Amino acid sequence: GWVHGDLKPANVLLMADGSARLADFNMAAELEGTHAYTPAFSTPDYTPPELLWSEIGERGRRIRPSADVWAFGVLAHLVLTGSFPLPGGTPTARRDAAVAYARGGHELRLSPELPPGWREIVRACLTRTHADRIGTDALLRRVTGTTEGASGGAGFSPRTRARPRRRVLAALAAGLLTLAALGYGVARWAGDGREPAAGPRPGGTGSVAAASYGAAELRTDRDVPPAYRLLIVETAHDCDREEVSPALIAAMLKVESDFDPDLADPARDEYGIARWTPSVLRWWMNEDGTPGETVPQPPFPPAESVPAMGRYLCWIAPRLDAGLPGDRSVLVAVAYRTSYRKVNDAGGVPPKYRDYADRVAHHLKEYTPRRGK
Known part of the structure; x- marks a missing residue:
């Protein structure tokens, strides 16, 4: 009757007796019918595609037990092979791949190191839709059966230490079915193996973690929605250019849409939190730099729109002429709204876009943490 909500390797504790225990119940929530409500924050690599663009309500994000099942599939693949089942060198890239997979644009790349039994389990966990998920x-029955049926073979060499890993995964699967019995959480473990200290009640600090993510680069006391902080900060990190900071991306999203993921402006042919024109988004939607095969159709989820914005800004930044007057970050934003050629030709912000530049500059200053304090 519970959903953990943040199943990942860091939240699985391996005990001295070989058992596995779940930890960190800050995101856990009790089911209310078919759903639970958790803070709008999760770890991208273990978040199912349907939650990447789910609606965030006053009570948080609606989540099903199938979200834990997806996370278990990712965790199992990682533990048994050392690799993720979706392609990408960064969490942001793998998140983009999850979106593309859910839309039919990517396939799972399961490692050949997975034995047949585990291959089928992982596939059953990582379906495109929650309705098809095991x-x-x-x-639990399939994991237990596969573990008990593996007598040193099942595609593993005895040298791979597969048997202990399978036992860990079987114990973890059992743990997912007994969240209520495990209590409300584990805040920390003492080094001498004593029992865990009592943790906070679910839903208490998960939202705090979301609201404080990337605090050194993006102020936490302004109106940036906690649900998008991780996305904004990691998108900026993927660019690795000083001009393209988390504060700039947040400022632009504020000016473009006021953080509205459902924005639709048919008169301008612009949609989503980053106000993408579909024919333009096509060129920036893929992490590998290749254009989409077809023009995407709205709605555009933030998990697709924001990383695409970051890729476009990162492409724009080095194409602006050196020596242009004004803040380079603001010039990058103006070039996003018009083009880098128009900014270069105007020798700075074109008159038509001065109001836009002023608003971006205002929020950029507002969202940038103060230094030295």
């Missing part, structure tokens, strides 16, 4: 009871 249920928790069936998952």
Whole structure:
């Protein structure tokens, strides 16, 4: 009757007796019918595609037990092979791949190191839609059966230490079905193996973690929605250019849409949180730099729109002429709204876009943390 909400390797504790225990229940929530409500924050690599663009309500994000099942599939693949099942060298890239996979544009790249039994389990966990995902009871039966049926073979060499890993995964699968019995969480473990200290009640600090993510680069006391902080900060990090900072991306999203993921402006042919024109988004939607095969159709989820914005800004930045007057970050933003050629030709911000530049500059200053304090 519970959803953990943040299943990942860091939240699995391996005990001295070989058992596995779940930790960190700050995101955990009790089911209310078919759903639970958790803070709007999660770890991208273990978040199912349907939650990457889910609506965030006053009570947080609606989440199903199938979200834990997806996370278990990713974790199992990582533990048994050392690699993720979706392509990409960064969490942002793999998140983009998850969106493309859900839309039919990517396939799972399961490692050949997975034995047949585990290959089928992982595939059953990582379906494109939650409705097709294996249920928790069936998952436990299949994991237990595969583990008990593996007598040193099943595609593993005894040198790979596969048997202990399979036992860990079987214990973890059982743990997902007994969240209520495990209590509300584990805040920390003492080094002498004593029992865990009592943790906070679910839903208490998960939202705090979301609201404080990237605090050194993006102020936490302004109106940037916690649900988008991780996305904004990691998108800026993927660019690795000083002009393209988390504060700039947040300022631009504020000016473009006021952080509205459902924005639709048919008169301008612009949609989503970053106000993308579909024919332009096509060229920036793929992490590998290749254009989409077809023009995408709205709605555009933030997990697709924001990284695409970051890739476009990163492409624009080095194409602006050196020595242009004004803040380079603001010039990059203006070039996003018009083009880098028009900014270069105007020798700075074109008159038509001065109001836009002023608004971006205002929020850029507002969202940038103060230094030296």
